[in-house]
Amino acid sequence: xxxxxxxxxxxxxxxxxxxxxxxxxxxxxxxxxxxxxxxxxxxxxxxxxxxxxxxxxxxxxxxxxxxxxxxxxxxxxxxxxxxxxxxxxxxxxxxxxxxxxxxxxxxxxxxxxxxxxxxxxxxxxxxxxxxxxxxxxxxxxxxxxxxxxxxxxxxxxxxxxxxxxxxxxxxxxxxxxxxxxxxxxxxxxxxxxxxxxxxxxxxxxxxxxxxxxxxxxxxxxxxxxxxxxxxxxxxxxxxxxxxxxxxxxxxxxxxxxxxxxxxxxxxxxxxxxxxxxxxxxxxxxxxxxxxxxxxxxxxxxxxxxxxxxxxxxxxxxxxxxxxxxxxxxxxxxxxxxxxxxxxxxxxxxxxxxxx
Amino acid sequence: xxxxxxxxxxxxxxxxxxxxxxxxxxxxxxxxxxxxxxxxxxxxxxxxxxxxxxxxxxxxxxxxxxxxxxxxxxxxxxxxxxxxxxxxxxxxxxxxxxxxxxxxxxxxxxxxxxxxxxxxxxxxxxxxxxxxxxxxxxxxxxxxxxxxxxxxxxxxxxxxxxxxxxxxxxxxxxxxxxxxxxxxxxxxxxxxxxxxxxxxxxxxxxxxxxxxxxxxxxxxxxxxxxxxxxxxxxxxxxxxxxxxxxxxxxxxxxxxxxxxxxxxxx
Ligand SMILES: Nc1ncnc2c1ncn2[C@@H]1O[C@H](COP(=O)(O)OP(=O)(O)OP(=O)(O)O)[C@@H](O)[C@H]1O
Ligand SMILES: [Mg+2]
Numbered sequence: 001x002x003x004x005x006x007x008x009x010x011x012x013x014x015x016x017x018x019x020x021x022x023x024x025x026x027x028x029x030x031x032x033x034x035x036x037x038x039x040x041x042x043x044x045x046x047x048x049x050x051x052x053x054x055x056x057x058x059x060x061x062x063x064x065x066x067x068x069x070x071x072x073x074x075x076x077x078x079x080x081x082x083x084x085x086x087x088x089x090x091x092x093x094x095x096x097x098x099x100x101x102x103x104x105x106x107x108x109x110x111x112x113x114x115x116x117x118x119x120x121x122x123x124x125x126x127x128x129x130x131x132x133x134x135x136x137x138x139x140x141x142x143x144x145x146x147x148x149x150x151x152x153x154x155x156x157x158x159x160x161x162x163x164x165x166x167x168x169x170x171x172x173x174x175x176x177x178x179x180x181x182x183x184x185x186x187x188x189x190x191x192x193x194x195x196x197x198x199x200x201x202x203x204x205x206x207x208x209x210x211x212x213x214x215x216x217x218x219x220x221x222x223x224x225x226x227x228x229x230x231x232x233x234x235x236x237x238x239x240x241x242x243x244x245x246x247x248x249x250x251x252x253x254x255x256x257x258x259x260x261x262x263x264x265x266x267x268x269x270x271x272x273x274x275x276x277x278x279x280x281x282x283x284x285x286x287x288x289x290x291x292x293x294x295x296x297x298x299x300x301x302x303x304x305x306x307x308x309x310x311x312x313x314x315x316x317x318x319x320x321x322x323x324x325x326x327x328x329x330x331x332x333x334x335x336x337x338x339x340x341x342x343x344x345x346x347x348x349x350x351x352x353x354x355x
Numbered sequence: 356x357x358x359x360x361x362x363x364x365x366x367x368x369x370x371x372x373x374x375x376x377x378x379x380x381x382x383x384x385x386x387x388x389x390x391x392x393x394x395x396x397x398x399x400x401x402x403x404x405x406x407x408x409x410x411x412x413x414x415x416x417x418x419x420x421x422x423x424x425x426x427x428x429x430x431x432x433x434x435x436x437x438x439x440x441x442x443x444x445x446x447x448x449x450x451x452x453x454x455x456x457x458x459x460x461x462x463x464x465x466x467x468x469x470x471x472x473x474x475x476x477x478x479x480x481x482x483x484x485x486x487x488x489x490x491x492x493x494x495x496x497x498x499x500x501x502x503x504x505x506x507x508x509x510x511x512x513x514x515x516x517x518x519x520x521x522x523x524x525x526x527x528x529x530x531x532x533x534x535x536x537x538x539x540x541x542x543x544x545x546x547x548x549x550x551x552x553x554x555x556x557x558x559x560x561x562x563x564x565x566x567x568x569x570x571x572x573x574x575x576x577x578x579x580x581x582x583x584x585x586x587x588x589x590x591x592x593x594x595x596x597x598x599x600x601x602x603x604x605x606x607x608x609x610x611x612x613x614x615x616x617x618x619x620x621x
Contacts, residue, residue: 053518056518056522057521058518058521077521078518078521078522079521079522079524079525079526083522084522085518085519085522087515087518087519089513089515091513091515091516091518091519093516093520093534093538094537094538095534095537095538104523105522105523105524108523108524108525109524149519152519152523
């Protein structure tokens with residue numbers, strides 16, 4: 001087990017990268033504490049798999065260093081890094097039985113056969129694979145094969161980190177939920193470092209203590225689910241996390257006053273964007289938008305009743321704003337006035353928060 | 356119409372099997388009967404033709420020579436093609452697409468084109484009339500073919516399999532031998548089959564590059580005008596025996612070949 005750090009890691013799949021767009025990872029500085037449960041969250045193509053492959057040594061980064069417990073392992077081959085990684089699609093050794101598949105990582109490390117038996121039984125029990133242990137792995141369903149992949153990842157208890165790259169994509173929703181809680185339980189029991197890649201926010205938020213949000217080859221924020229919810233560092237985080245996501249509205253800043261469509265808006269940001277900012281916006285979550293007779297005028301276009309609360313969509317100019325309204329509050333019929341909770345409204349310059 | 360549905364396939368099979376049947380038929384006849392009478396089956400059934408082949412060294416050595424260089428060629432072609440196909444399927448390197456294409460174009464030239472240069476070269480380095488000479492010459496055609504077939508099978512295996520093996524503690528070479536090769540066994544079977552067949556039926560290079568010591572069976576067969584004229588029964592028996600190894604190999608790889616077709620290669 002180890003603390004894993006990435007120092008100024010950049011990676012490009014091209015031989016001679018020139019422009020920033022050539023890099024799949026722009027610049028990553030990140031630290032994964034020993035024993036943490038991390039979720040790596042981000043849209044497709046943002047570099048999540050690339051990052052995992054750099055940690056496991058399947059890729060050598062174009063620049064920067066990878067450290068395990070402060071020792072440089074950038075050039076150490078995968079085999080010697082003691083890492084378990086589970087991929088999105090099942091990988092099984094077709095020619096072996098299920099048992100041999102699960103035992104494979106242990107046997108390769110010269111573990112005594114008695115312990116191999118014990119561990120494999122334990123893992124197989126956890127994943128409901130006991131009944132098929134003697135069968136050839138190639139005959140199993142997708143679900144079954146992916147369970148083998150998971151099992152092979154979990155079978156060693158001496159790995160530095162276990163990384164899951166969207167491991168439950170091919171698994172049906174019901175089983176998905178069960179496997180996810182099993183993983184969580186296992187993390188608690190064994191205290192292994194786990195990194196779990198997903199682009200599903202509920203999956204990330206339920207699994208992890210710390211969520212790492214990636215966007216376009218960079219890490220935009222690392223934090224607990226609550227931090228990401230309350231203090232998004234980047235409009236992407238605000239938008240991606242929470243349901244519905246944060247409202248992001250263009251604004252102008254003049255002499256320190258923030259205006260949205262001509263109306264002054266109070267924010268929690270005490271700083272102001274630099275004059276070189278190309279785009280200034282305010283971000284406010286739907287939970288912190290309310291009806292207010294002194295606010296600015298909007299037109300109500302849609303109401304969704306979700307039981308305990310309603311999601312109301314309103315419009316001013318061509319901007320749409322979503323707001324969450326408790327079930328006991330009445331909603332005006334066509335036009336209304338709204339305001340934002342200043343303590344939860346922040347300015348974003350070119351996507352990044354201004355504090 | 357329904358009742359005649361069997362007609363077309365049957366005609367087709369009869370049409371395909373007829374020459375083979377005739378060969379078999381002739382091989383059990385004496386030369387005199389072949390020349391003298393027309394009959395659908397041997398009137399004087401004889402195994403003399405076969406007996407002659409299995410006892411006369413000039414005959415059975417032909418088979419041994421053919422099998423020797425064919426097996427050598429198949430082993431060399433497949434073992435050279437394995438790493439090459441792996442490189443094509445797993446790595447991108449400068450000009451890989453072009454190289455892959457040019458490999459295949461080798462097969463477009465008729466073997467006759469290469470007969471003279473090979474003859475010259477092998478005579479100069481003392482390889483002439485050895486099994487190795489023919490085996491190597493056939494590699495020129497078979498390695499590209501094997502690379503092409505194997506590349507298809509290898510690309511169907513996700514690269515995550517390689518990566519998982521490294522994570523699980525295997526080095527590249529152990530992974531390649533113990534996991535990857537068994538995984539693509541079907542592809543190896545298909546590639547070996549095509550190498551075997553090509554090398555088995557190729558005659559021109561095999562004849563040009565040998566004289567006595569490594570003379571292939573097909574060459575023996577074309578030189579059988581004895582004092583008694585052509586020994587047709589003997590020739591037919593020899594012909595029948597040349598079909599046997601092919602049939603044997605096909606029997607073993609038939610399932611793999613179906614898989615190969617399913618993958619779009621072959
Ligand atoms: N082998 C490769 N060769 C070239 N480019 C690649 C390769 N693998 C990934 N890329 C590119 O690098 C970028 C990051 O890819 P990566 O696979 O890390 O994304 P991801 O976050 O894992 O996406 P997903 O959620 O779809 O798995 C993408 O733009 C992708 O096109
Ligand atoms: Mg990915």
